[in-house]
Every structure is written in structure tokens, then in C-alpha cells.
Amino acid sequence: MPECLKTVEQSPALDEGTHMSQNAQRILSNPKFQELVAKRSAFAWTLSIAMLVIYFGFILLVAFGKEFLGTPIGSGVTTWGMPIGVFTILSAFVLTGIYVRRANGEFDELNRQILEETK
Amino acid sequence: MRAATTRIAATVAASAAAAGTLLPAAVHAAGAVDGAVQKQATNYSAIVMFLVFVLFTLGITYWAARRTKSAKDFYAAGGGITGFQNGLAIAGDYMSAASFLGIAGLVYANGFDGLIYSVGFLVGWPLVLFLIAERLRNLGKYTFADVASYRFQQTPIRTLSACGSLATVTFYLIAQMVGAGKLIQLLFGLDYAIAVVVVGILMIGYVTFGGMLATTWVQIIKAVLLLSGASFMAFMIMAKFGFSPEAMFKAAVDVHPKGVAIMSPGAFVSDSVDTISLGLTLMFGTAGLPHILMRFFTVSDAKEARKSVFYATGFIGYFYILTFIIGFGAIVLILGKDANGAYPFLTAAPAEGVKAAVASVIGGTNMAAIHTAHAVGGDLFYGFISAVAFATILAVVAGLTLAGASAVSHDLYASVFARGRANEADEIRVSKITTVIIGIVSIILGIAFENQNVAFMVGLAFAIAASTNFPVLLMSMFWGKMTTRGAVLGGSIGLISACVMILLGPTVWKAVLGHPEAIIGYANPGVFSIILAFVGIWFFSITDNSAQAQKERRDFEDQYVRSQTGLGAEGASAH
Numbered sequence: 001m002p003e004c005l006k007t008v009e010q011s012p013a014l015d016e017g018t019h020m021s022q023n024a025q026r027i028l029s030n031p032k033f034q035e036l037v038a039k040r041s042a043f044a045w046t047l048s049i050a051m052l053v054i055y056f057g058f059i060l061l062v063a064f065g066k067e068f069l070g071t072p073i074g075s076g077v078t079t080w081g082m083p084i085g086v087f088t089i090l091s092a093f094v095l096t097g098i099y100v101r102r103a104n105g106e107f108d109e110l111n112r113q114i115l116e117e118t119k
Numbered sequence: 120m121r122a123a124t125t126r127i128a129a130t131v132a133a134s135a136a137a138a139g140t141l142l143p144a145a146v147h148a149a150g151a152v153d154g155a156v157q158k159q160a161t162n163y164s165a166i167v168m169f170l171v172f173v174l175f176t177l178g179i180t181y182w183a184a185r186r187t188k189s190a191k192d193f194y195a196a197g198g199g200i201t202g203f204q205n206g207l208a209i210a211g212d213y214m215s216a217a218s219f220l221g222i223a224g225l226v227y228a229n230g231f232d233g234l235i236y237s238v239g240f241l242v243g244w245p246l247v248l249f250l251i252a253e254r255l256r257n258l259g260k261y262t263f264a265d266v267a268s269y270r271f272q273q274t275p276i277r278t279l280s281a282c283g284s285l286a287t288v289t290f291y292l293i294a295q296m297v298g299a300g301k302l303i304q305l306l307f308g309l310d311y312a313i314a315v316v317v318v319g320i321l322m323i324g325y326v327t328f329g330g331m332l333a334t335t336w337v338q339i340i341k342a343v344l345l346l347s348g349a350s351f352m353a354f355m356i357m358a359k360f361g362f363s364p365e366a367m368f369k370a371a372v373d374v375h376p377k378g379v380a381i382m383s384p385g386a387f388v389s390d391s392v393d394t395i396s397l398g399l400t401l402m403f404g405t406a407g408l409p410h411i412l413m414r415f416f417t418v419s420d421a422k423e424a425r426k427s428v429f430y431a432t433g434f435i436g437y438f439y440i441l442t443f444i445i446g447f448g449a450i451v452l453i454l455g456k457d458a459n460g461a462y463p464f465l466t467a468a469p470a471e472g473v474k475a476a477v478a479s480v481i482g483g484t485n486m487a488a489i490h491t492a493h494a495v496g497g498d499l500f501y502g503f504i505s506a507v508a509f510a511t512i513l514a515v516v517a518g519l520t521l522a523g524a525s526a527v528s529h530d531l532y533a534s535v536f537a538r539g540r541a542n543e544a545d546e547i548r549v550s551k552i553t554t555v556i557i558g559i560v561s562i563i564l565g566i567a568f569e570n571q572n573v574a575f576m577v578g579l580a581f582a583i584a585a586s587t588n589f590p591v592l593l594m595s596m597f598w599g600k601m602t603t604r605g606a607v608l609g610g611s612i613g614l615i616s617a618c619v620m621i622l623l624g625p626t627v628w629k630a631v632l633g634h635p636e637a638i639i640g641y642a643n644p645g646v647f648s649i650i651l652a653f654v655g656i657w658f659f660s661i662t663d664n665s666a667q668a669q670k671e672r673r674d675f676e677d678q679y680v681r682s683q684t685g686l687g688a689e690g691a692s693a694h
Contacts, residue, residue: 021677023680023686023687024676024677024679024680024681024686025676027680027684027686028676028679028680033680033683033684036683036684037683040683044249044250045249047245047249048245048246048249048250051242051245051246051249052242055238055242058238059235062235062384066383066384069231069383069384070382070383070384072382076365076368076369077365077368077369077372077379077382078364078365078368078382079231079382079383081231081234081382081383081384082231082234082364082368082382085231085234085235085238086234086440088238088242089237089238089241089436089439089440090436092241092242092244092245092432092436093429093432093433093436095245096244096245096248096428096429096432096433097429099245099248099249099425099429100248100425100426100428100429103253103422103425104422104425104426108421108422111683111684111685114684115684115685115686118686
């Protein structure tokens with residue numbers, strides 16, 4: 001492996017020439033690109049954290065709130081654990097939906113403008 | 120659990136991981152059936168329906184073969200799969216026979232706890248969407264190694280990624296083959312060896328002739344069949360109770376030996392480190408499985424890649440809710456008397472006034488869903504669900520085989536041996552030859568491992584994916600200071616530590632090799648090997664000041680722009 005590490009090879013993706021690099025520089029300095037990346041990253045991380053909080057919240061209840069999860073709702077046998085578990089599953093779907101809606105709409109429109117301006 | 124409250128933080132995290140996870144790797148991906156099984160009477164209606172499925176999918180393979188000309192067609196179905204289709208195919212790839220039968224069996228045996236596992240398997244998907252999917256699509260071409268090696272030296276990173284992919288695929292495939300053999304023996308009454316050979320030959324056929332296009336459609340059809348079958352079962356079960364979950368739960372509590380305890384979480388968590396470890400492994404392993412990552416290159420752009428995950432998450436989540444209903448239905452239908460006052464699915468009727476034991480179900484708890492199909496839909500539907508279980512295995516192994524063949528032809532052959540100078544026709548030929556070899560090897564291994572406990576192999580596959588593929592891929596996309604040296608050394612440390620720790624741990628050293636005590640006490644190495652891989656990548660990158668390393672860091676800007684905007688990304692084929 002050390003021999004391999006010394007040979008200088010380059011990815012075909014970057015061999016296509018310098019135009020990619022010039023375009024990349026123009027995009028990097030485009031304020032719309034800064035805006036896109038800042039907004040999209042913040043949104044993605046917020047949703048990731050939301051998913052983790054919901055999941056770990058559920059798990060913490062499983063670990064430390066067994067009595068609560070096992071408490072019947074009203075007079076039947078159905079416990080609070082059931083709707084809470086189903087809510088956790090649904091939340092995963094809803095969060096992906098929220099992300100895709102904004103990313104494929106607002107963010108992709110911004111992205112399209114950036115690529116347009118770079119041509 | 121309570122005894123551990125002195126170290127609350129650690130325990131909390133442990134329980135958290137436990138939740139997703141306890142038995143899961145095995146339930147999720149390995150054979151649905153462990154241990155010796157009794158060969159059943161030949162099930163003709165299942166065989167006929169399975170033959171219809173095979174003929175239909177071979178027809179699709181013929182159609183796909185005529186449209187598969189270029190390398191892009193072969194590896195990525197020409198990039199022309201829509202987000203919706205890909206979402207179904209991902210679901211078809213992810214919902215294995217074992218997760219259907221295993222989770223329904225778990226709910227049947229333990230009630231609520233089954234839901235905890237389902238949740239654990241699902242929550243990794245949103246993270247794949249938010250952090251990985253669109254970057255992967257923008258940067259890659261056919262394999263995740265395209266992305267991992269984007270701005271680095273091709274030979275070392277592709278070699279490492281190919282090793283990681285092949286190891287993951289091989290272990291996963293052996294577990295699937297052995298599971299398939301046993302399941303088919305049980306459902307169809309066919310010999311184990313015949314079942315394994317049939318699975319092997321069909322998967323070679325789909326992949327060699329039809330490439331990714333055929334594989335995708337086999338997965339889509341399987342997903343539709345499985346979701347329809349499971350929906351029908353859940354509907355019939357709910358109809359029995361006037362669509363009242365309360366009525367269903369009440370009936371289940373009345374006949375289950377654990378009584379009302381099935382409505383709340385049971386006892387979890389054995390060792391806190393082990394459970395954290397398994398949780399990490401499953402979450403990150405899913406994001407490092409080469410056959411799952413490869414699916415993102417079949418769509419035209421980042422927009423469709425995002426839609427794929429949205430639909431996949433929806434289908435998979437819906438499927439887990441169905442298996443939960445089916446599991447509770449199984450409790451009532453298997454452990455309770457039928458209309459004639461008999462117990463048709465138990466090995467022996469319980470004594471008067473005693474509740475039936477969960478384990479007395481014919482064929483073991485993993486058969487709970489199959490018996491339930493019989494109870495709600497009669498012989499014909501029972502045959503249908505058996506055929507769907509077989510089809511499910513085929514769809515999963517076809518995806519695995521294609522991912523393994525691509526690692527050899529696209530990463531090793533075209534980029535490493537031929538240094539990018541191989542022509543497409545050669546590359547496809549190598550891929551097809553590799554497919555045949557992988558097929559034959561997995562038939563041989565499947566037969567050789569018939570009587571072995573292969574559950575550890577799935578754990579190993581996930582551990583390698585989480586400790587090698589995932590850290591290198593994630594860091595290559597997010598961390599501009601990573602260098603070739605850091606990626607190769609860090610990834611190798613992850614790979615080696617995961618393999619060695621599993622070898623010396625209780626699952627192999629003690630259970631398989633028969634030593635009295637394991638050298639390493641943890642069954643799941645993830646928490647160690649994943650952290651070692653990340654630390655290794657970080658350390659060997661920041662200490663790398665070679666000219667090559669400087670260049671790689673400068674190239675990150677190009678990669679960053681492309682990963683965010685898709686500038687210069689691979690589009691779909693014209694046709």
C-alpha cells in the first residue's frame with residue numbers, strides 16, 4: 001500500500017479541465033450560493049436533530065418510562081406506548097416530506113439560478 | 120437496567136441504542152429461520168405462483184437485456200428510474216423476508232417490543248436523506264467508491280472501498296442464501312440444496328442479462344407484491360375487529376400467556392456498551408451498504424434522489440406498521456381457538472383453562488406471519504405469501520450481487536488494474552463474469568454453511584459497512600482536510616478492527632469456534648471500530664503534509680460546489 005500512496009494519480013472527474021475549477025470559483029463567490037448552502041445545511045441539520053430527539057425521546061421512554069408507556073389510555077387495554085410508537089414512525093416520514101418539499105422547491109430554484117448565472 | 124442508574128448518562132445512551140436493536144441484525148437481514156427446520160409437504164399452490172413470478176421477471180429481464188447496452192445502462196439502469204420507482208425499489212431492497220417474518224414473529228412473541236425494533240430500522244432513513252443522498256447523487260457515477268475517491272488517488276481508495284463492498288456483500292449474501300434455503304424448505308417442501316441452487320441461478324440470470332434495469336424491476340415488483348399481501352392481511356385482521364385497534368389488543372391480551380404485559384415495553388438491555396454499539400452499527404451500517412448506496416445512481420438527478428428516500432421511508436414505515444398489526448393478529452389467530460374450537464397452527468392444543476404457549480407454534484415464531492396468512496386468506500393466499508417470501512429473497516440477493524460485481528468491474532478492474540483505460544464493453548464483460556462467479560461461490564457457500572449459525576455474518580456485514588464504507592464516504596463529502604493517506608489508513612483500521620473483534624468476540628470465538636470463553640467480551644464491535652476509523656482518518660489526514668495532500672485539500676472546493684449544486688454531475692442517458 002505505501003507504494004500506491006506515492007504514485008500521483010488523479011480522479012477522472014477532475015481531469016476534464018480547468019473550466020470546472022473556474023466555474024467552481026465563480027459559484028463559490030456567488031452570494032446566492034452562500035445563501036443556498038447556509039439555508040440548506042441549517043435546514044438539514046435541524047431536521048436531523050429533530051429526528052434524533054424524537055427517536056431518542058421514544059427510546060428514553062422505553063428505558064425509563066415503562067410505566068408511562070404501559071399506562072392504558074382511558075379504560076381499555078390500549079396503552080400510551082402504541083400511539084407514541086406509531087407517531088415516531090410517522091414522524092420519520094413527515095420529516096423526509098418536509099425536507100423534500102423545501103429542497104425540491106425553494107432550494108432547487110435557487111440552485112437553478114446559480115447554475116444559470118454561471119453559464 | 121435500574122441497577123445502573125449511578126451512571127445515568129451511559130445507561131441512557133445504552134438503552135437508547137438497545138431499543139433500536141437488540142436482536143435486530145439477525146431479524147432484519149439474516150435468514151428468517153435459524154436452526155434445523157423440518158421439511159414440509161410440497162406446497163403446490165405456492166410453487167405455481169412462484170413460477171408465475173419467475174416467468175414474469177424473466178420476461179422483464181429479456182426486455183431489460185435488450186435495452187442494456189452501455190455501462191451506464193448496466194450499472195445504473197441508464198439513470199432513468201424515477202424517484203417514485205426508485206423509492207419502491209429501495210423499499211424492495213430493504214424489506215427482506217427476514218424483516219417481514221422476523222418482526223411479525225417478534226410482535227407475536229413479545230407484543231409492543233416489536234414496535235421498538237421497527238422504529239430502530241426506520242430512523243436511519245431520514246438521516247440518509249438529509250446528509251447523504253443528494254451529495255452522493257451529485258458526485259457519483261455507478262458506485263459509492265466514485266464518491267469516496269472523488270478528489271483522491273484512485274488506486275488505494277478504490278481498492279479499500281472494493282474490499283469493504285465485497286466483504287459486506289459476501290457476508291450478507293451467505294446469510295441470505297442460508298436463510299433462503301431453510302425458508303424455502305419450510306414453505307415449499309423443496310430440498311435445501313435445490314432451493315439454494317435455484318436462488319443462485321435466478322440471481323445470476325437477472326443480473327447478467329438484465330443488469331440494474333432488471334434488478335430494479337424485480338425489486339419493484341417484489342415490493343408491490345409484499346406491500347399488497349401485507350396490506351390485505353392487515354385489512355382482514357382489522358376487519359375481524361370492526362377496525363378497532365382496542366378490540367384487537369383486547370383479544371390479544373386475552374389469549375397471550377404474557378397477558379397485559381404485551382402492551383408495554385419488556386425487559387431490554389443486557390450490556391450497555393454492546394447495545395450502544397449495535398445501535399450505531401445499524402444506523403451507520405445502513406448508510407454504508409453498497410447495494411443501497413448504488414440505488415441512488417439510477418435516478419436522473421438530486422431532485423429524484425431526494426424523492427426516492429421520501430417514498431422509500433413512507434413504504435418502509437407503512438410496512439412496519441402492517442407487520443405490527445399482523446403480529447397482533449397472529450397472537451389472536453394462532454394462540455386462540457378457531458371457529459371449530461381447534462388450534463390448527465399449534466403443535467399441540469393447550470390443556471383446558473391454560474393459555475397456549477407462544478413457542479408451540481408449528482415451525483417456530485418466525486412462521487407466525489405465514490400461519491396468519493393461511494388463517495385470513497385460506498390455502499391460495501397462503502401459497503401467495505409463501506411465493507412472495509421467495510421473491511423477496513431473490514430481489515435482495517440480486518441487488519447484492521450487482522453491487523459486488525460493480526465493485527470488481529468498475530472499481531478494481533476499470534480504475535485500478537486498467538487505470539481508467541478499459542473500454543466499456545470490457546468493463547461490462549468483467550462485471551458479468553464476476554456476477555457468475557459470485558453466484559457460483561454463494562451457492563457453494565450457501566450449501567457449505569447449511570448447518571452453521573450464520574447470524575453473526577449479518578452483524579459482520581453491517582459492522583464492516585459502518586466502520587469502513589460509511590466513515591470514508593461521509594468524511595470525503597464533509598471534511599475538506601481529508602487526504603488519501605488518512606482515508607486509506609483510517610478505513611483500513613475500521614475494517615480490520617471490526618473483523619478482528621468479531622472473530623475474537625462471543626459470536627464467533629465462542630459460539631462458532633466452540634472456545635469456552637470469548638477473548639473480547641463484546642458481541643458488537645461498532646462503537647470501537649467506528650470511532651477508531653474516524654479518529655484514524657482524522658489523525659492520518661492532519662499529519663499528512665505531502666504535496667499530494669495539499670492538492671487534495673485544494674480540490675475540495677470543486678467537489679464541494681459539485682456536491683451542493685450538481686454542476687457537472689452525471690445526467691441520465693439520452694434513451
